[in-house]
Amino acid sequence: PVFTFNTVEIRVQPSVKVRNGAPLSVICHADISKSTDFQLKCNFTIFKDHKLVFVAVSDTGNARYEIPVAKSSDTGDYKCTVEADRKTKSSSPVHVWVTGMTKPILTADKRDALEGEVVKLLCQLPEEEPPLHFCFRKIKTNSTPKETCVSEPYRNFSEWEFSVEEGDHILQFDCFGRRNVKHEWEDSVHSNKTLVTVREPFIKPTLTTTPSSNVTEGDQIHFACSTAVVRLRDMEIFLQKNRTILNSVQDKKSLTYSTVATLEDSGEYLCKVEQGRASKITKVNVVVSELFPRPTLVASKTNLDENKELTLRCSINGFQSANFSIIRKSPTADTPLRNARALAMRVSVNDTGSYTCKAEVKGIVKESKPVRINVYAPVSKPTLSVAGGSPEVVLGRPLQLMCHSAKGTPPKTFTFYKGNEVKKIVTNDTYAMFLDENISLNDKGGYKCDAKNNHSSGMRASDVLNVTVIVPVRDASLGSVPNGEVEDGSETSFLCTVQEGSWPIHFKFFKKTDSEVLVHEEERHADRVMWTKKTMKREDAGTYYCMASNRARVHVKSHPITISVILAAWKKGVIAAFVLLVAAGAAALALWWFLRKKKKGKEWSPSLCLGTNVLHSALAANLTNEKLTRQPNDGDYYSGSGYIEDSENHMKSTDESKGPDLESAEVEYTEVEVSALDPHREIDSVPIHFPAPVQKGTDTVYSEISKANN
Numbered sequence: 001p002v003f004t005f006n007t008v009e010i011r012v013q014p015s016v017k018v019r020n021g022a023p024l025s026v027i028c029h030a031d032i033s034k035s036t037d038f039q040l041k042c043n044f045t046i047f048k049d050h051k052l053v054f055v056a057v058s059d060t061g062n063a064r065y066e067i068p069v070a071k072s073s074d075t076g077d078y079k080c081t082v083e084a085d086r087k088t089k090s091s092s093p094v095h096v097w098v099t100g101m102t103k104p105i106l107t108a109d110k111r112d113a114l115e116g117e118v119v120k121l122l123c124q125l126p127e128e129e130p131p132l133h134f135c136f137r138k139i140k141t142n143s144t145p146k147e148t149c150v151s152e153p154y155r156n157f158s159e160w161e162f163s164v165e166e167g168d169h170i171l172q173f174d175c176f177g178r179r180n181v182k183h184e185w186e187d188s189v190h191s192n193k194t195l196v197t198v199r200e201p202f203i204k205p206t207l208t209t210t211p212s213s214n215v216t217e218g219d220q221i222h223f224a225c226s227t228a229v230v231r232l233r234d235m236e237i238f239l240q241k242n243r244t245i246l247n248s249v250q251d252k253k254s255l256t257y258s259t260v261a262t263l264e265d266s267g268e269y270l271c272k273v274e275q276g277r278a279s280k281i282t283k284v285n286v287v288v289s290e291l292f293p294r295p296t297l298v299a300s301k302t303n304l305d306e307n308k309e310l311t312l313r314c315s316i317n318g319f320q321s322a323n324f325s326i327i328r329k330s331p332t333a334d335t336p337l338r339n340a341r342a343l344a345m346r347v348s349v350n351d352t353g354s355y356t357c358k359a360e361v362k363g364i365v366k367e368s369k370p371v372r373i374n375v376y377a378p379v380s381k382p383t384l385s386v387a388g389g390s391p392e393v394v395l396g397r398p399l400q401l402m403c404h405s406a407k408g409t410p411p412k413t414f415t416f417y418k419g420n421e422v423k424k425i426v427t428n429d430t431y432a433m434f435l436d437e438n439i440s441l442n443d444k445g446g447y448k449c450d451a452k453n454n455h456s457s458g459m460r461a462s463d464v465l466n467v468t469v470i471v472p473v474r475d476a477s478l479g480s481v482p483n484g485e486v487e488d489g490s491e492t493s494f495l496c497t498v499q500e501g502s503w504p505i506h507f508k509f510f511k512k513t514d515s516e517v518l519v520h521e522e523e524r525h526a527d528r529v530m531w532t533k534k535t536m537k538r539e540d541a542g543t544y545y546c547m548a549s550n551r552a553r554v555h556v557k558s559h560p561i562t563i564s565v566i567l568a569a570w571k572k573g574v575i576a577a578f579v580l581l582v583a584a585g586a587a588a589l590a591l592w593w594f595l596r597k598k599k600k601g602k603e604w605s606p607s608l609c610l611g612t613n614v615l616h617s618a619l620a621a622n623l624t625n626e627k628l629t630r631q632p633n634d635g636d637y638y639s640g641s642g643y644i645e646d647s648e649n650h651m652k653s654t655d656e657s658k659g660p661d662l663e664s665a666e667v668e669y670t671e672v673e674v675s676a677l678d679p680h681r682e683i684d685s686v687p688i689h690f691p692a693p694v695q696k697g698t699d700t701v702y703s704e705i706s707k708a709n710n
Contacts, residue, residue, distance in 0.1 A: 002035035005089040008082050010046075012096055020100035024067040026054070028080030028091065032061055042084040049076040070098045073129040075181055097181055101188035102127045104134070106175045112197040113164045114230075116278025119196055123175035124157040125188065133178040134158035138171060139193075149178075164198050166280055171196040202229035205237065207271040207282045215261045217291035218362035223247075225271035225282070226254035238272045241265075260363060261288045292319045295359040297326070297368040303454050304347065306377050312343045314357030314368065322359040329354040329370055347375045349409055376455040379408030384449045384462040392468040393439055394552040399467060403449035404431040405460070412453045419445030441469055472552035473501030478509075478545055478561055485564045486536050488571070492563065496546035497528040498556065505529075505550050512543040512560065519544075541565040 013025040028044050044063030046054035054065040067074055077093040102125060109120040123134045134157075135149040150158045162173070172195055177188040205227040215221050223246075225239055237255050238248045246269075247257040259265065266288040272281045293316060300311040314324045326343045328335045330353070337343055337355075345351070354370040386393070387400035403414045414432035416424045426432035434449075446466040452459035480486075481493045496507050507529040509520040520531045533540070545560040 001038045001040075003040055003084070003087075004033050005082060005084075005087060006031040006033055008080065008089045008091040010078050010080055010091050010094040012078070012094060016094060017097045017099060018070050020070060020072055020098055020102070022070050024070040024074060024096070024098070026065040026067070026078050026096070028063045028065075028082065030061045030082040030089070040084055042082050044080060044082055046078060046080045048074075048078050050079075071127055072098050072101045072179070072186075073127065074098045095182065099186065101125065101177050101179065101186065103189050104175055104177050104191040106173065106191040106194055108173060108194045108196060110196065112199065114199050114201045114276075114278065115164050115166050115168065116201065116276040117164050118277070119162045119164060119171070119173070121160050121162065121173055121175070121194070122157065123160075123177075123191060125177045126156060128156050128177060128179070128188075130154050130156055131179070132156060132158075134160075134175055135178060136160045136162075136173065136175045137190075138162050138173060140168065140172075141170060163277055164196075166278060168198045171198060201231070201275050201278050202227050202235070202273055202280070204280045205271045205273045205282045207239075207269065207284045209269075209284060209286060213284060214287045214289070216289045217262055218364045219261045221259060221261045221265070221286070221288075223257040223269060224254065225256075227273045227280075229253060229273075229275070235273065235275045238274075239269065240272070241267055241269050262364060263288055263290055291364055292322065292359070292361050292366070293317050294366050295322075295324070295357055295368045297355060297357045297371050299355070299371050299373060302372060303374045303376065305456050306348050306375050308347060308375075310345055310347045310351070310373065312355055312357070312371075314341050314359070316359055319361070322361045324357055324359055326355065326357045329356060347373070349375050349377050351375050352409070374409070374454065376409040376453055377407065378455040378457040379405045379412055379451045379453055379460050381405070381460045382414070382449055382451040382462040384447060384465045386465075386467065387433070391465060392470055392551065394470045394472060394554075395439060395441065396472075397439065399436040399439055401434045401436065401447060401449075401465070402431055403434070403451065403462065405451040406430070408451070408453050409455070410453065412451050415450050415459075417448045417450075418443070439469060441471070443469070469502075470550065470552045471500055471502045472554035473498045473505060473548045473550055473556045475499035476546060476548045476556040476558040478558040480544070480561060480563060484562070485566050488538060488565050488567055489535055491532060491534050492536050493530055493532045494544065494546070495528060495530050496548065496558065498548045499527075501527065501548065501550050501556075502552070503527075503550070505548050508547045510545055510547065512545070536563075536565050538565050 008028070008030050011027040011029055013027065014022075018024050026046060028046055030042060030044075032040065032042075034040065039059050041057055041059045042061070044054075044056045044058060045052065046063070046065050054063070056063040063080070075096060075098045077095050079091055079093040081088060081090045105124045105126070107122045110117075113119055121136055123136060125132060125134075131151070131153040132155075133149055133151050135147055138146040138148075140146075148160060150160060152158050162171075164171070172193050174190050174193045176190045179186055205225050207223065207225045210222040210224070211219070223239055225237055227237070229235055232251045232253070235252070236248060236250050237252065239246045239255060239257050247255055249255045266286060268283055268285050270281055270283050272279060295314050295316045298313050298315070301308075304310060312326055314326060316322055323339070324341045325339045326337045328337055352373060352375045354372050356370045357368045359366050359368075382403050382405040384401060384403050385391075387402050393399040401416065403416065405412055405414075410429035411427050412429065414426045414428065415422060416426075416432075416434040418436065423436070424432075424434045426434070432449075436447075446464040448462050448464045450459045450461040476496065476498050479495045479497075481495070482490075486492045494509060496509065498505060503525040504523050505525075505527065506523045507521065508518060509531055510516050511519050522529050522531070541564050543560045543562050546558045547555055548558075549555045
């Protein structure tokens with residue numbers, strides 16, 4: 001048989017939202033298609049919030065999960081799964097909400113308590129599942145309940161403690177539960193009310209003042225604080241004013257406190273009784289009337305020159321009979337000057353300070369407000385200087401000036417002038433600074449400053465400070481004479497100039513090689529400098545540039561120039577003359593050789609042969625068509641003829657009469673290849689000298705061969 005699951009779904013009866021206590025049915029329904037009508041048993045599994053709650057086997061296509069009495073804990077997402085013959089299909093989840101929570105149960109650890117004690121409460125929801133919220137309420141008669149909520153993520157109960165406060169007599173407590181369902185809060189009904197009776201551990205304290213709460217300065221005032229208590233253990237009584245505890249006792253029912261009244265004693269006094277967490281207070285207000293007003297100290301002058309006379313006088317308005325004293329105030333300790341109403345003295349700078357006077361009547365001492373006395377020494381002549389030290393400034397940069405007056409009582413007022421114009425006024429103790437950011441070459445007049453204080457002598461002026469304005473160098477350029485090409489051994493002048501700049505100017509000349517080489521430097525009180533190199537050599541060729549700077553420490557570099565060193569004119573003339581001389585010598589030698597050859601051709605005869613020795617072959621080497629070669633560092637040229645004896649056709653010696661017949665002999669020309677001969681070689685003991693040519697390999701020469709008649 002063949003089957004398939006079409007759909008699986010969750011159905012809830014009577015609805016997905018039911019009241020707490022009502023019946024609830026969760027039905028899992030499977031829609032199945034079959035090939036034939038056969039019985040198919042299926043396994044049904046129902047889950048709530050991914051937890052298994054029901055399992056059943058059915059062949060009807062339905063499984064029913066019954067909940068006779070629904071509770072709020074049954075709220076959740078329900079889902080079912082159907083399985084048959086290794087086929088499984090699940091439904092979509094359906095949310096079921098059981099509205100309403102069960103009533104919580106509240107219990108207290110005590111039914112009556114003392115003020116200051118703690119009541120512990122326990123609120124429970126045994127039929128609900130966490131997470132839950134518990135809210136406790138403290139209810140007082142004729143007042144709004146005080147509510148406190150606690151979150152319990154893992155428990156279905158919660159505990160809380162309430163303190164019993166002063167004034168609590170009969171207390172009621174209750175609680176309720178709260179939960180969150182799909183982002184909606186749902187509250188339970190309130191629990192039963194629990195009643196707690198409160199008893200006082202002690203009564204409210206009594207605070208009294210003697211003689212009364214209204215007294216006069218100098219009067220003795222007494223305070224008494226008491227209470228009635230159930231038990232004395234752990235009891236404390238405090239008397240305080242403005243958060244200052246004046247007196248305290250422990251384990252006693254009362255305390256007392258006495259003092260001589262002053263104006264500062266006016267105010268609110270508080271008696272407080274504490275035992276455990278319980279406390280009660282009583283307040284009383286005390287008014288102290290003034291016996292005599294505060295004294296007044298008057299000075300003849302508050303600002304005066306040193307060595308002048310100062311008078312201090314102390315008085316009380318409308319009151320004469322008092323003990324007066326004049327005091328100088330100090331951070332460490334006050335110094336009494338005189339027990340009298342008035343004081344006169346000649347002052348010095350060290351007398352600068354604050355002075356007061358005190359008046360005493362009936363043990364009450366009052367002090368006047370302090371009076372500040374300033375004694376001034378005159379300022380000394382100020383000195384004006386440049387902060388950097390040297391009285392000069394670079395054009396375009398700010399100038400920092402300092403005016404200093406070594407002597408004189410501060411504060412001092414310093415005034416800076418540029419020319420006759422006031423630039424700045426500064427008040428300081430010993431010196432002042434002025435920054436001039438507007439420096440130009442057209443500034444006229446120097447700088448000066450004056451200093452003054454409150455001394456009657458007035459101001460003192462400094463000397464005029466003249467500041468040198470340094471103009472940085474600008475636009476350096478380099479030239480040379482001659483320009484570009486110079487002859488070897490000649491003189492060359494380099495001229496380095498700047499467009500502007502304060503003197504002296506430091507010039508440097510550099511030559512660029514693999515690195516930059518300093519070849520000359522010079523300092524001049526001018527905007528240019530000429531450097532002459534007496535003798536230029538080939539290694540002096542290259543690229544040159546110059547650099548200029550002055551006290552402004554701004555280095556300016558020129559554009560580079562290129563110098564080429566060529567051969568001197570007289571050297572060219574010597575070389576040309578030598579070439580012409582060599583050419584003329586070669587021409588003369590060629591002419592000589594030609595004439596000699598011609599002469600020898602006319603005088604040839606067999607008697608010219610050397611004795612009876614037979615030359616193998618007579619070859620006249622004709623070199624007139626060969627070019628003369630010039631060797632390095634060698635000006636020699638060569639030419640010549642060679643005679644080689646023919647071994648086949650030798651001539652025998654004949655008489656001299658046959659000589660003329662040689663002229664008519666037939667002359668043939670042929671190419672022969674000859675090797676280099678030893679120029680000092682001797683032929684049959686007859687020395688024949690040849691010039692020594694430089695040859696490479698073998699040479700081809702043309703020679704004349706004279707044949708005999710036979």
